[in-house]
Amino acid sequence: MKTPLLKKLSTMNVRQTLFWFLFTPVLLISLFVGIFLLTTRFHDLDHNLHERVSHITKQVATTSEYAIVFSDQNMMYRILQNALNSDDINGIRLFNSEQKRLAELGKAPSMQDTFFPEKTQLREIDGYLQSISPIYYTSNTPDSVFDINSGLFNPVDQRSLIGWVKIEANTAAIQIDKYQYASLVIFILVLFNTVIILAAFRLATSLTQPIDKLSSALNKLVKGQFSNVKLMTLPPEYASLQKDLLDLTERLENHNEELVSGIEQATEDIRRSMDSMEEKSAQLHIANREAMESNRLKSQFLANISHEVRTPLNAILGYTKTLQKDIEDTQHRLYIDTIEQSTNSLLAIIGDILDFSKIEAGKLSLENNHFNLKALIDDVYQILSINLLTKEKQIDLVPEFSSDTPEWFVGDSTRVRQILTNLIGNAIKFTHQGAVRTKVSLLSSHQQDVTLSFQIIDTGIGIPEQKIHRLFKPFSQVDTSTTRQFGGTGLGLVITKKLVEQMHGKIEVSSAPDIGSTFRFTINLKNSNKNAQSKVPLDFEVALLEPSLTYKNYLDRYLQSIGVHCQSSSDLEQMIAFLNHHRSKLDCLLISTVPGEQGIIETRELVTYATQQFGIPCILMIQPPGKITQYHDLKHLCRDILLKPISHERLYKALQRLNASDPTTTAPQKAISPPYEKLKGLSILAVDDSPINLQLLNHWLTPIGVDITLVYSGRQALDMAESQTFDLIFMDIQMPEMDGMETTQHLRKLPNYQDTPIIALTAHALASEQQQILASGMNAYLSKPIDEELLLHTIEKWCSSTETLQDQIDAKLVNIFDLNKALTIVDGKTDIAKEMFDMLADSLDAEKKLILHHLEKQDTKKLIEVVHRIHGASKYTGTVNIARQAGFLETHLKELGMEDVEGVVDDFIDAIEELLANRQLIPWPALSV
Numbered sequence: 041m042k043t044p045l046l047k048k049l050s051t052m053n054v055r056q057t058l059f060w061f062l063f064t065p066v067l068l069i070s071l072f073v074g075i076f077l078l079t080t081r082f083h084d085l086d087h088n089l090h091e092r093v094s095h096i097t098k099q100v101a102t103t104s105e106y107a108i109v110f111s112d113q114n115m116m117y118r119i120l121q122n123a124l125n126s127d128d129i130n131g132i133r134l135f136n137s138e139q140k141r142l143a144e145l146g147k148a149p150s151m152q153d154t155f156f157p158e159k160t161q162l163r164e165i166d167g168y169l170q171s172i173s174p175i176y177y178t179s180n181t182p183d184s185v186f187d188i189n190s191g192l193f194n195p196v197d198q199r200s201l202i203g204w205v206k207i208e209a210n211t212a213a214i215q216i217d218k219y220q221y222a223s224l225v226i227f228i229l230v231l232f233n234t235v236i237i238l239a240a241f242r243l244a245t246s247l248t249q250p251i252d253k254l255s256s257a258l259n260k261l262v263k264g265q266f267s268n269v270k271l272m273t274l275p276p277e278y279a280s281l282q283k284d285l286l287d288l289t290e291r292l293e294n295h296n297e298e299l300v301s302g303i304e305q306a307t308e309d310i311r312r313s314m315d316s317m318e319e320k321s322a323q324l325h326i327a328n329r330e331a332m333e334s335n336r337l338k339s340q341f342l343a344n345i346s347h348e349v350r351t352p353l354n355a356i357l358g359y360t361k362t363l364q365k366d367i368e369d370t371q372h373r374l375y376i377d378t379i380e381q382s383t384n385s386l387l388a389i390i391g392d393i394l395d396f397s398k399i400e401a402g403k404l405s406l407e408n409n410h411f412n413l414k415a416l417i418d419d420v421y422q423i424l425s426i427n428l429l430t431k432e433k434q435i436d437l438v439p440e441f442s443s444d445t446p447e448w449f450v451g452d453s454t455r456v457r458q459i460l461t462n463l464i465g466n467a468i469k470f471t472h473q474g475a476v477r478t479k480v481s482l483l484s485s486h487q488q489d490v491t492l493s494f495q496i497i498d499t500g501i502g503i504p505e506q507k508i509h510r511l512f513k514p515f516s517q518v519d520t521s522t523t524r525q526f527g528g529t530g531l532g533l534v535i536t537k538k539l540v541e542q543m544h545g546k547i548e549v550s551s552a553p554d555i556g557s558t559f560r561f562t563i564n565l566k567n568s569n570k571n572a573q574s575k576v577p578l579d580f581e582v583a584l585l586e587p588s589l590t591y592k593n594y595l596d597r598y599l600q601s602i603g604v605h606c607q608s609s610s611d612l613e614q615m616i617a618f619l620n621h622h623r624s625k626l627d628c629l630l631i632s633t634v635p636g637e638q639g640i641i642e643t644r645e646l647v648t649y650a651t652q653q654f655g656i657p658c659i660l661m662i663q664p665p666g667k668i669t670q671y672h673d674l675k676h677l678c679r680d681i682l683l684k685p686i687s688h689e690r691l692y693k694a695l696q697r698l699n700a701s702d703p704t705t706t707a708p709q710k711a712i713s714p715p716y717e718k719l720k721g722l723s724i725l726a727v728d729d730s731p732i733n734l735q736l737l738n739h740w741l742t743p744i745g746v747d748i749t750l751v752y753s754g755r756q757a758l759d760m761a762e763s764q765t766f767d768l769i770f771m772d773i774q775m776p777e778m779d780g781m782e783t784t785q786h787l788r789k790l791p792n793y794q795d796t797p798i799i800a801l802t803a804h805a806l807a808s809e810q811q812q813i814l815a816s817g818m819n820a821y822l823s824k825p826i827d828e829e830l831l832l833h834t835i836e837k838w839c840s841s842t843e844t845l846q847d848q849i850d851a852k853l854v855n856i857f858d859l860n861k862a863l864t865i866v867d868g869k870t871d872i873a874k875e876m877f878d879m880l881a882d883s884l885d886a887e888k889k890l891i892l893h894h895l896e897k898q899d900t901k902k903l904i905e906v907v908h909r910i911h912g913a914s915k916y917t918g919t920v921n922i923a924r925q926a927g928f929l930e931t932h933l934k935e936l937g938m939e940d941v942e943g944v945v946d947d948f949i950d951a952i953e954e955l956l957a958n959r960q961l962i963p964w965p966a967l968s969v
């Protein structure tokens with residue numbers, strides 16, 4: 041621990057320390073000498089006074105002996121007067137032996153005269169020195185004592201006390217002496233110490249000055265003030281140090297100059313490379329813009345190609361469907377079915393190519409429509425089963441729907457179809473034997489939202505565990521040799537994953553080589569208010585021959601659900617035994633064929649036996665790769681031939697056809713006639729530059745009683761609209777001279793056509809174009825190739841009550857805008873809600889540009905600011921999708937910064953664009969007053 045003094049010392053600078061080291065001993069010595077001089081001098085003064093006073097007292101005692109004996113007053117006073125002449129004596133008194141005052145002179149302090157010692161004594165009282173001495177009378181008597189040794193008489197002194205003398209001396213005089221002496225000594229000490237202080241200070245300064253100078257020189261060296269250091273002078277004894285310092289300064293100065301010139305050179309180099317970087321960045325910018333432009337052209341090209349290819353496909357599919365209805369011959373109907381399936385596959389391929397380009401451009405967006413999931417999965421299986429025909433493999437394709445799963449949903453049916461097509465297509469591609477099952481179950485259902493779980497389970501080649509992680513990367517395939525064997529682009533799973541994620545779901549895979557793979561995924565959809573049309577129970581007795589257990593269970597379950605009592609057998613003997621026993625009760629035999637020569641022979645025998653022996657109608661179910669031509673002679677014997685996979689709808693229709701030929705049962709016939717009577721008498725204008733497409737519409741609509749007017753250009757449509765009114769208009773988009781959107785804008789200006797439903801018939805697949813179509817004033821669009829059912833359904837929707845129109849709008853807005861939320865926040869005040877919404881929506885265009893600008897500049901802080909601002913505002917305006925996407929983006933920016941942010945920004949921008957495109961569709965209630 042440091043003492044306070046040490047602490048103080050440690051905080052002092054060198055000069056102060058040195059000063060105190062020099063000065064402190066001198067100060068101590070001078071103090072000691074001073075004290076010594078004072079004490080000796082004071083002692084001497086006191087001693088002298090005591091000596092003098094006691095001497096005078098004794099002298100007075102001796103001289104006054106006889107004066108007292110003889111009571112001689114005069115003598116007494118004379119003696120006292122003599123004593124009083126001394127300067128120190130103030131007063132003197134004589135006392136007799138009875139202690140009574142005999143004489144007194146001078147001024148004595150009034151003291152009690154009680155102290156009378158037998159010997160001379162001195163004492164100090166109240167600043168006075170009192171000396172008392174007894175007075176003896178000595179008488180020499182004749183009675184001498186003889187001293188034998190000396191032979192002489194020694195007289196004997198007889199002493200008797202006769203009185204006392206008291207003398208008082210004042211000590212004031214010596215006090216003054218003491219003060220004078222002390223002042224002198226102190227003065228000399230102060231003078232001496234002052235001189236010493238000055239000398240010590242000067243010495244300390246002269247000793248520390250060079251050190252200070254050196255320290256300041258080093259300081260300047262550090263700051264690079266070399267010239268100041270050179271001007272510094274040190275005392276001669278430091279000459280060599282000064283020389284060394286100068287050398288050091290010069291060296292440092294040279295080094296510094298070299299350094300500065302090096303830095304200047306480097307700065308110049310950096311400036312030059314910055315210039316060249318700027319040049320390169322400008323070139324890159326230009327190249328980037330060119331790349332973006334070429335990407336845009338590519339997308340445009342793809343959209344055009346898709347239009348060009350879809351238009352003829354529209355005609356092929358349309359006429360195929362028409363032929364399907366007209367053709368009675370089962371074999372020809374199968375050919376037509378195959379044409380339909382192949383055309384659909386072609387459409388799927390076009391869709392895939394378009395989708396990948398959209399994913400690359402970040403433009404993939406979802407639509408909302410009502411769709412039947414069960415029918416959709418049936419359809420996917422139908423389309424994909426074509427692969428079984430061409431690849432010659434036997435696989436059971438089985439859809440399994442859990443009983444609590446509804447059939448109708450609102451969502452992007454095209455995308456759901458695409459996900460399933462990719463996964464089921466892969467499963468079929470990589471499976472040689474066994475089954476590909478698709479299990480669908482309901483994971484959760486909360487108000488409008490439903491989460492579905494799908495599993496696509498195959499018994500194929502499987503995927504090695506270490507390669508599973510590669511699956512969802514673009515262009516990656518498990519290995520190149522399988523690629524060669526199986527073909528494919530390696531894009532399917534990437535598109536699938538992106539689509540699943542866009543539907544707020546997840547996809548995962550588990551697989552074991554040579555055992556099979558299971559792809560599981562979930563998606564979020566909305567509940568639809570449509571219910572599955574319950575089928576009229578058929579009440580048939582059917583015997584089923586189905587060798588595959590999986591397929592047998594699947595058909596069993598379905599037949600039971602439509603009221604068909606079914607007895608199933610897995611081999612021919614079992615079937616024949618059953619037939620012999622129950623032939624009278626059976627309404628039909630459902631026979632699944634086993635490919636191969638033997639199978640064909642056995643099937644032929646069974647059908648002949650059942651039809652000719654017992655008159656029981658047979659429906660044949662052919663498992664690809666079996667071909668209809670192999671059963672050529674059976675087509676007349678069988679009531680129907682169905683190609684596996686057997687869709688619920690087709691099986692139901694085939695069974696119904698059995699009834700149709702039976703005049704006693706008419707109910708099922710009624711059930712299949714489409715309920716489009718309402719459309720009778722509607723007048724519809726169809727505008728398309730392609731006569732084939734117009735004829736197709738004519739072909740579909742005229743038979744059901746629709747009055748259809750066909751025109752070939754926008755100009756003709758406007759002329760026609762002025763002379764006539766229509767209930768609905770179908771409008772092609774791409775037409776020479778005046779395109780569909782421009783024609784619509786002109787039509788909307790005509791007084792009678794402000795509310796007429798105008799439906800676009802478009803082959804344009806890009807979401808941005810679809811939004812443009814709606815923005816031009818059209819009410820909806822149908823994508824080519826046009827499905828007859830959908831066409832009729834659309835007419836019905838738009839030409840019946842406004843509720844259906846609202847439904848459609850609601851379905852469109854459901855993911856974008858929540859009106860209830862917007863109104864609840866402002867207590868139902870529409871005008872405030874709309875004002876708030878308009879403020880946000882009006883600012884979005886500028887905000888979008890700002891976001892892109894900050895993204896380009898990679899300014900995370902500013903980007904977060906803008907996104908945070910929109911996020912905050914969007915929570916109170918009902919713009920649910922923007923709020924959601926802004927939330928994602930804000931979290932991403934805060935946690936991961938700019939890393940991989942582009943995709944998230946694109947989603948956010950899409951959400952903004954989607955809202956702006958559909959802004960006019962929001963059904964604001966009448967404004968509150």
Ligand code: ADP
Nearest residue numbers: 466467470502517518528529530531532533557
């Ligand atoms: P591709 O067009 O090549 O099929 P995908 O992205 O659909 O592209 O699939 C990528 C790869 O994943 C396939 O090439 C295949 O190796 C593997 N794969 C996908 N599904 C299966 C499956 N069901 N069984 C085995 N391998 C599969």
